[in-house]
Amino acid sequence: MPARTRQTPDYPFEIRRSAIQGRGAFATRRIRPGQRIIEYTGERITPEEGDRRYEEDGMGRHHTFLFTVDEETCVDGKKGGNESRYINHSCDPNCEAVIEDGRIWIYAKRSIQPGAELAYDYQYERTPQHTKEDEEFYRCLCGTAKCRGTILAPAKKTRAPRKASPKKASAKKTNSGGAKKAAKASKAAKATKATKAAKRSRA
Numbered sequence: 001m002p003a004r005t006r007q008t009p010d011y012p013f014e015i016r017r018s019a020i021q022g023r024g025a026f027a028t029r030r031i032r033p034g035q036r037i038i039e040y041t042g043e044r045i046t047p048e049e050g051d052r053r054y055e056e057d058g059m060g061r062h063h064t065f066l067f068t069v070d071e072e073t074c075v076d077g078k079k080g081g082n083e084s085r086y087i088n089h090s091c092d093p094n095c096e097a098v099i100e101d102g103r104i105w106i107y108a109k110r111s112i113q114p115g116a117e118l119a120y121d122y123q124y125e126r127t128p129q130h131t132k133e134d135e136e137f138y139r140c141l142c143g144t145a146k147c148r149g150t151i152l153a154p155a156k157k158t159r160a161p162r163k164a165s166p167k168k169a170s171a172k173k174t175n176s177g178g179a180k181k182a183a184k185a186s187k188a189a190k191a192t193k194a195t196k197a198a199k200r201s202r203a
């Protein structure tokens, strides 16, 4: 009888140590711009359950595997998730996350050569309550020339009203829960990653 083999998906990347943080995902072959690379999978939970699992007060440095789908749902990549959970953040990313019908997909933003580390912009939600201490808690180690020093989204600039433009779809990634209750409002803001995303052509 032939030996049983476990089917592993043929991802165009491998997981190994990263200069950014911990482990990361590195291209093993060329990835085309717009190519759908992998789905961000894991257990679907409420933001409140995400808060419970990743209590920030006990963390010296922030580290989670949560991704926000919407106000009611987060995906915890640590439970039943695939290799997508190792894709790190960069302030000058070669990938982006897109939510399509409640599912999270990672796409290439540009051509990625073998050996390059895959990364997307987590853009943790920033609020006016954020302090220097928060910036440090979410310190970014991407090392790119465009590094903003923190994984928090860039501070919004106030601009004169402009002509309305068509809305893009957006995806949110979380570090410990998305929408927290009023008592934890400022922490909730710290907790949410958001990646700008537009619907893209499929691989």
Ligand SMILES: C[S@@+](CC[C@H](N)C(=O)[O-])C[C@H]1O[C@@H](n2cnc3c(N)ncnc32)[C@H](O)[C@@H]1O
Pocket (backbone or CB within 6 Å): 018, 020, 021, 022, 023, 024, 061, 062, 063, 064, 065, 066, 085, 086, 087, 088, 089, 090, 139, 140, 141, 142, 151, 175
């Ligand atoms: C989904 S994990 C990514 C995989 C992670 N490197 C590991 O080995 O577990 C997300 C966590 O990785 C870390 N991380 C990812 N990108 C980072 C960056 N640019 N700077 C600092 N830490 C980063 C943060 O601790 C974040 O909460």
Ligand SMILES: [Zn+2]
Pocket (backbone or CB within 6 Å): 090, 091, 092, 140, 141, 142, 143, 144, 146, 147, 148, 149, 150
């Ligand atoms: Zn950075």
